[in-house]
Amino acid sequence: MAGARALQRGHLVDAYGHGVHPAELGIGAFETWLPGAAAPFTTLFDSPAGFAVRRWCPPLLGLEPHCSPARYLARRRELGAYESVRRLLRGTGIGTYLVDTGEPGDLVPPGELGAAGGAAAYEIVRLEQLAQQVADTSGTAGGFLANLAESVRGAALGAVGFACAAEGLGGGPGAASGPPPPAELRNAAARWLASRRVGSRPAEPLMLRHLAWQAVAEGLPLVLRHRQEGPGPAAAAGFLRATAGEGADLVLLPGPAHGAAAARFAEELAHVYVGVRGDPGPVLGCAPFGKVLYAGGAVGLAELYVAAARGFSAELDALAAARVAAGEWSASDAGRVAALVRAGNARRVFGLPAG
Structure with a gap:
């Protein structure tokens, strides 16, 4: 139990999340932000995420755990959106937020998220959104590529990291050898500019590879987003190996089925790290302990920050207690590992000030 108690010391650094919706939400609008797709005539409150929200969030708003969704949302409206978000975020145990600002929707920026949560907040720039913004104001492929390079350099001055999709980064001819050849890149950019609609983002592997290599050249950490249903980190294997020694760290965000595979790359x-949200056991069973970061991945709802952080802390507590009870870890080692995973590794990788 000493190891488990040690986990409660200090704030979490959430190495990856998004803004939250600032307005009051009815039950239908609230459910659209819960992860998953409900069957007809059912509700996403009857899901792991829905039950986690009902377990952890009502007490932060003055209600009993597991109260009905209708009662919870009525209390949320009674307090008002700002006060509800403030109470929820300040109940997460998170002291630092790293916020990907590339998610569509009217979500609060990092500064407002941090102010509501009484925490520090820093920006992670989504590369696909940056390319979209540049493409919307560029006429030719040459102008687009020049403006894009300038925009990536400018973004690096005010952010702590970049993020992009991982799928496609390690596949295709020449993918493992480095950035795309200039002629191929110019042709791909011209095709995309000619066919795209205003506001659309690049999805072609060659374009994504170019964006990722531009980010690596800036030296900031690059967060690689893996689709839950996709092939996992293996899809980016060529890129992961090719960027070794380039001076930028890579943080993998695998789905639950791919945690062990990501841990093996770490x-x-x-230069490869793993962001974990739920049970850290599969990753901590393989990866060096200095390679694992908490990354809750919440988007849209402050409730998802609460549920992810509380759930992760409970899993980490249980893991450490079990290892200490089995004699595999000492109590002091359990506390040291917990401090690394909860905050220390993220502060080191993203160059954050001490807590």
Whole structure:
């Protein structure tokens, strides 16, 4: 139990999340932000995420755990959106937020999220959104590529990291050897500019590879977003290995089915780290402990920040207690590992000030 108690010390650094919706939400609008797709005539409150919200969030608004969704949302409206979000975020245990600002929707920016949560907040720039913004104001492929390079350099001055999709980064001819050849890149950019609609983002692997290599050249950490249903970190294997020694760290965000695979890349490659949301056991069973970061991935609802942080802390507590009870870890080692995973690793990787 000493190891488990040690986990409660200090704030979490959430290495990856998004803004929250600032307005009051009815039950239908609230459910649209819960992860998953409900069957007809059912509700997403009857899901792991819905039950986690009902377990952890009502007490922060003065209600009993597991109260009905209708009662919870009525209390949320009674307090008002700002006060509800403020209470919820300040109940997460998160002291620092790293916020990907590329999610569509009217979500609050990092500064407002941090102010509501009484925490520090820093920006992670989504590369696909940056390319979309540049493309909307560029006429030719050459102008687009020049403006894009300038925009990535400018974004690096005010952000702590970049993020992009991982799928496609490691596949295709020449993918493992480095950035796309200039002629191929110019042709791909011209095709995309000719066919795109205003506001659309690039999805072609060659364009994504170019964006990722531009971010690596800036030296900031690059967060690689993996689709839950996709092939996992193996899809970016060529890119992961090709960027070794380039001076930028990579943070993988695998789905639940791919945590162990991501941990193996972190074990193999010095510049690769793993962000975990739920049970950290599969990753901590393989990856070096200095390679694992908490990354809740919440978007849209402050409730998802609460549920992810509370759930993760409970899993980490249980894991450490079990290891200490089995004699595999000492109580002091359990506290040290917890401090790394909860905050220390993220502060080191993203260059954040001490807590």
